[in-house]
Amino acid sequence: MGNETHITIDNKRFAFEPSETILDVAHRNNIFIPTLCHLKGATPTGACRICVVEVEGAPNLVASCATPAAANMVVYSESQEVITARRSIIRLMLSSGHHNCAIRDFDTKDWTQFQLKVLEVDGTQDLCPVWGECKLQDLAYRYQVKAQGLPQSESKYPMERVNPFMIRDFSRCILCGRCVQACRDIQVNNAIDFGYRGADTKIIAGTDVALKDSDCVFCGECIEVCPVGALVTEHAMKPERFVKTKKIRTTCSYCGVGCQIELSVQNNRIIQVNSAGDTPPNNGSLCVKGRFGFDFVGSPERLTSPLIRKNGKLEGATWDEALDLVANTLTQIKKDHGSDSIGMLTSARVTNEENYIAQKFTRAVLKTNNVDHCARL
């Protein structure tokens, strides 16, 4: 076994493919290297530098997401030098914006105590909408970064809430660029980009207009990839966000692509839709209808009981009344006019099982092949 195809990470030797980066090899072998800007399917930018590692013989730490694995390379994923660098990166990010997740005040090593304290201290209105689900917060805790004493810079840009779907909070943006990559390389909508320069840098839509006035089509891919609380749905700002939530994976009910989605449900209401992650056919992507068009499920306009037309008007009825009426009338029409005088329009909206039953009912019970659906419409 030659050395030419092997890399050593933390004193262990691993084989690698020619196209793999240090990060790829490490993650494939379950070695932890933190990432913030890295996005699967997009070209690595190395922007955030949180994934830096030490490479023997290299003058500086290197970004593992953008450095190809090389033969005989010796890598240390979490050396003292690496930890120091990561802590300083995290500290800078925390001080660059509005990160009121209380990481600033924390000086205990007990995570649970820390969380309880935060819940006490922070009013719901002020608490970051992604509290507990923030990669930056996770990293601050992991690397025990205390932001106490660091000056907190005020955000130059106000929060944007003028579109009906999502909130852009520039004060929490760490400029990792994942949203830009998702928009440009994954969805290819090219609606957002980095704008201005230096300390004024901001993620802008078009010529720095509101998303609703830009090329944005509200697919929400950016919300899903944002590692912090800069891009969130309207729901995330509501106080109910701490109510117990269950998550159910299912298939989207709009077009024929069949995206795999995850419904978040609170008190029998769908409150959010996310992609079901990296699984086919959509591999984590959704569109505006799939992500934001779920209100119909809990709509007050839903039909809740059978209706029967009496004296020209549709009136409420029991299931027994309605089912008897349908069964008796269909039986009578079949007897009087023959089976082919009845038609069934089944539906491209209901399940396979239900379509099977609809055509079975038509053929075995009504005894006609007059069954079709809206495939043509």
Add this chain to the structure above:
Amino acid sequence: MTNTIADIETAEVILVTGSNTTENHPVLSTFIKRAALKGTTLIVIDPRRIKLAHHANTWLRPELGTDIAWINGLMHVIIKENLFDKTFVEKRCEGFEELKKTVETYTPDYVEAITGISATDITETARTFAKAKNASILYCMGITQHTTGTDNVKSLANLSMLTGNLGIPGGGVNPLRGQNNVQGACDMGGLPNVLTAYQKVDDDTARAKFEKTWGVTDLPAKPGLTATDMIEGAHSGTLKALYIVGENPMVSDPDLNHAEKAIENLDFMVVQDIFLTETAQMADVVLPAFCFAEKEGTFSNTERRVQRVRKAVEAPGFARDDWRILSEIATRMGYPMNYPNSNAIFEEMTTVTPSYAGITWERIENVGLHWPCPTVEHPGTPILHTKQFTRGKGMFHAIDHRPPAELPDKDYPFMLTTGRVLYHYHTGTMTMKSPGLNTMSPECFVEISANDAQRLGFEDGIMVDVLSRRGKIKAKLEISSKAVDGTLFIPFHFAKAAANRLTNAKVDPVAKIPEFKVCAITIRRAA
């Protein structure tokens, strides 16, 4: 689709026609756009300058209803320049000589005269398509919703076979299904001429198998009425009763004024739905059903992938599972149907459905399977026709161009084409319950080119009356760079200004699909 969605990204050339993919299949469009970004040649052939055209290397603009002509034109060049796949044509196809003879007339100049696409573009596109290692064709309702719909599809199949692009990765003829389970509804025998898995109703052996499983005799052998025929039957009085599950023909049918009369003529109509739709409002009995988030089951997507649907919430009030409602009625009509759950139905279905025979809910718990999947060991079939076609050899169909049923004239000088917008879905019963989607797309509009608007002296945003021989609607005028002179576009979602009051109910003779994509109209400033 003969191929999979992921497969699109492996093509060297992608031809998209009659599909406004970024609005109607947004997630699928990301695969096309990413491919184009990475260097795949994207050809968009569409009467509107749709968003996907901006990602394309070439956008060709045919006149409405001239698809057979440009496809024949491409094949003319490919055969003339000897660019076709001789091995594939010889070994796997038949009918080549007839095809060759028919497309001989379709010189680039002749095609230019019919379609408006320049002769040079026809020649160049033919070369690009034929020279590709693998080329994928994607199409949608812009191809099928014509009186020549079946022939349009056959023509695309001709082009794909001629260039040897069927049965290979990154190739194929790929219809994009517009409804979540339209593929499944077809697979399950929700069609008048076939039982599940396209087993013909006039096939005695197939019927005998179903009779045994269902415990019945005398299953009808005569193919039934299509949806469009049912409307005609209701109109003429031969169809007395109609049972509608989760559909809203009072917005989605062509020539609504005519359809409305037909429905009124029925003795009895039952509508089973989640909302009191325009159609349900006309019913004699309305039955409340579950929506997708309240039920267990499966959907089959556009790439034939069978995937699970899971219950997330309890349904409102006294609503019930669609299959339970139908089972109850069947039982009351003297045919007991007692399924303990939806999975039991799936299991029965797989015993009579060869292409689904190997699929179980357990197998698709995490990732869906592509049918055909004949046995429980079978991995599913992502790409169809790799070794042979269903009928053995692929049949070339020699087809000539035929104009649409209705063309513009002095009284109705504009062409109208219809479709959907990104923010709404079909008849809007679901999407119009979302304030966000309504904010982004609040009302119907008539898309017109800046030239046409100027010529008529109309400003952007004014209200106009749109008239066809069949009806009239009022909507807002929207000047758009998507529109091409002479052709207007109206989305059909909005019941208040239903585009289908205008459309033509003339159908394709085989598929019985209406010509939603072409009719003649006129517009005038609304009073």
